Amino acid sequence: MDLVEILTYGFIQRALVAGTLIALLCSVLGVFLVLRRMSLIGDGLAHVTFGSAAIALALKLYSASALLVSLPIVLLSSLGILKLTEKARLSGDAAIGIVSSVGISAGIILASVGGGYNVDLLSYLFGNILSITQEEVFIAAGLFCIVMVLMLLFYHELLAVTLSEEMARVSGIRTNLISAVLVLLTALSVVLAMKLVGIMLISSLLILPAASALQLARSFKACVCMSAIQGCSSVIAGIFVSFVTNLPTSATVVLLNLACFGCAFLARYLLDPKRSN
Amino acid sequence: MSHEVVRVERLGVSYRVGQVLEDISFSIEAGDYVGIVGPNGSGKSSLVRALIGLCTICSGSASLFGVPCSRFDEWGRIGYLPQNLGMYNPVFPATVAETVALGLLSRKRFPRRLNRHDHETVERMLEELGVSDLKSKLIGELSGGQQQRVLLARALVNEPELLILDEPTAALDPETRERFYRIIADINRTRGVTVLLVTHDTGAIGQHASKMLYLDKRLLFFGSFDEFCLSPEMSELFGEHSQHIMCHRH
Numbered sequence: 420m421d422l423v424e425i426l427t428y429g430f431i432q433r434a435l436v437a438g439t440l441i442a443l444l445c446s447v448l449g450v451f452l453v454l455r456r457m458s459l460i461g462d463g464l465a466h467v468t469f470g471s472a473a474i475a476l477a478l479k480l481y482s483a484s485a486l487l488v489s490l491p492i493v494l495l496s497s498l499g500i501l502k503l504t505e506k507a508r509l510s511g512d513a514a515i516g517i518v519s520s521v522g523i524s525a526g527i528i529l530a531s532v533g534g535g536y537n538v539d540l541l542s543y544l545f546g547n548i549l550s551i552t553q554e555e556v557f558i559a560a561g562l563f564c565i566v567m568v569l570m571l572l573f574y575h576e577l578l579a580v581t582l583s584e585e586m587a588r589v590s591g592i593r594t595n596l597i598s599a600v601l602v603l604l605t606a607l608s609v610v611l612a613m614k615l616v617g618i619m620l621i622s623s624l625l626i627l628p629a630a631s632a633l634q635l636a637r638s639f640k641a642c643v644c645m646s647a648i649q650g651c652s653s654v655i656a657g658i659f660v661s662f663v664t665n666l667p668t669s670a671t672v673v674l675l676n677l678a679c680f681g682c683a684f685l686a687r688y689l690l691d692p693k694r695s696n
Numbered sequence: 697m698s699h700e701v702v703r704v705e706r707l708g709v710s711y712r713v714g715q716v717l718e719d720i721s722f723s724i725e726a727g728d729y730v731g732i733v734g735p736n737g738s739g740k741s742s743l744v745r746a747l748i749g750l751c752t753i754c755s756g757s758a759s760l761f762g763v764p765c766s767r768f769d770e771w772g773r774i775g776y777l778p779q780n781l782g783m784y785n786p787v788f789p790a791t792v793a794e795t796v797a798l799g800l801l802s803r804k805r806f807p808r809r810l811n812r813h814d815h816e817t818v819e820r821m822l823e824e825l826g827v828s829d830l831k832s833k834l835i836g837e838l839s840g841g842q843q844q845r846v847l848l849a850r851a852l853v854n855e856p857e858l859l860i861l862d863e864p865t866a867a868l869d870p871e872t873r874e875r876f877y878r879i880i881a882d883i884n885r886t887r888g889v890t891v892l893l894v895t896h897d898t899g900a901i902g903q904h905a906s907k908m909l910y911l912d913k914r915l916l917f918f919g920s921f922d923e924f925c926l927s928p929e930m931s932e933l934f935g936e937h938s939q940h941i942m943c944h945r946h
Binding site: 454572573575576578579582583585586587588589590591592632633636637638639640641642 | 748749750769771772774776778785787788789790791794795798799801802806807808809810832834835850
């Protein structure tokens with residue numbers, strides 16, 4: 420089967436469009452999250468998405484409707500993580516841990532009450548981009564536009580807060596607002612990325628492209644671009660490779676990202692051994 | 697005509713551990729170069745942090761350019777260089793030019809975009825501080841002295857009227873520290889920028905500052921450096937001999 424023939428399948432076209440958009444969002448946001456030591460927020464919010472998916476399934480809502488149920492719950496949870504960090508004198512990882520366990524517990528209880536784990540709920544664990552519907556692609560495109568516009572509008576503020584929150588405040592930047600924007604954008608991206616890689620692997624989509632870019636980037640802009648390129652290319656390649664080899668798409672995408680990280684690490688070591696110390 | 701840049705009246709600051717500043721009153725005029733000195737835990741950093749809203753004032757009042765600090769929002773008039781040198785993740789991918797450009801955001805409104813003129817301003821500032829050769833380097837790759845000079849460029853790039861520096865030389869060797877003090881003195885003299893510099897190094901700052909503010913939770917001294925040298929309170933604190941060495945101007 421050649422490449423052109425694969426591209427004629429509707430589900431492959433939808434997977435490529437949605438996957439590229441989702442990968443672009445996650446890889447760009449990942450740079451800010453990794454540098455702010457908030458990498459695991461994706462994992463925490465993914466667990467909340469699992470809980471919200473259980474609610475949607477209990478209400479007999481599927482696909483795009485389930486996505487619309489998840490969105491407000493995950494957005495509120497992301498703000499909950501931020502408030503817990505600010506008000507309860509908790510570190511970010513503790514706040515993520517609390518919200519994450521609440522999310523997964525809610526999912527387990529609802530699944531249990533609703534008669535056990537069904538196939539739909541389990542699909543949230545590992546994702547399945549090849550089953551994405553036309554409606555979900557439209558929602559992904561809409562959310563992609565919102566996230567990208569906000570990210571472009573707040574790019575310099577996000578960079579200033581990531582570099583030094585204190586100096587950003589004295590530059591008149593409302594750091595609480597910028598942190599809220601960052602976690603809300605992450606929440607939107609996580610809900611979308613559930614379909615692509617699922618709960619178990621979502622962190623990899625946020626962390627690995629950024630981690631690879633950090634090995635080699637010689638400026639912040641370059642870092643964001645390199646991360647975006649890796650995120651998109653690994654998803655596109657992952658969809659083709661998994662289709663041809665009959666492997667799960669989500670795990671293939673993650674392993675390709677891991678391979679890219681290995682190459683970036685090696686390249687940094689070879690180009691400048693001092694930097695790898 | 698002199699303009700009051702900072703006014704502090706009966707200021708008190710406390711954290712959960714207790715009161716760190718009590719009943720502090722002073723005022724600073726435009727063009728002053730004030731060295732804020734005192735022992736560890738005397739509240740030097742808390743004083744400047746209270747002025748710029750990084751910690752809460754629990755009693756009294758403080759104003760910047762005639763505006764109470766709680767309502768102050770003309771951040772473009774202030775340049776700030778914080779205490780902790782080690783704040784940058786060594787792999788943080790921002791270049792020197794990108795870091796310095798962020799200093800311009802304080803004079804911009806939403807959406808804060810940087811244009812070609814801004815990038816030229818950054819280049820000019822890097823040249824003025826003698827670090828233009830570092831502009832493409834990553835901030836985390838620089839030495840302590842170079843990093844402080846770059847952060848000073850970030851603080852100065854928006855042409856502030858008040859420059860606040862919180863122990864900027866704490867991690868620098870004596871030679872680099874002295875060079876840094878000279879740069880600050882030059883900025884104060886040639887641009888008329890008011891300087892508020894927190895330091896442990898009473899002797900070194902005394903050679904450059906026009907006024908000294910000695911704190912130990914309370915204000916123990918505020919006046920010119922010469923008065924500081926002759927002050928009986930200072931003789932009591934440091935001993936006559938040590939004060940003589942400290943006050944020897946080169």
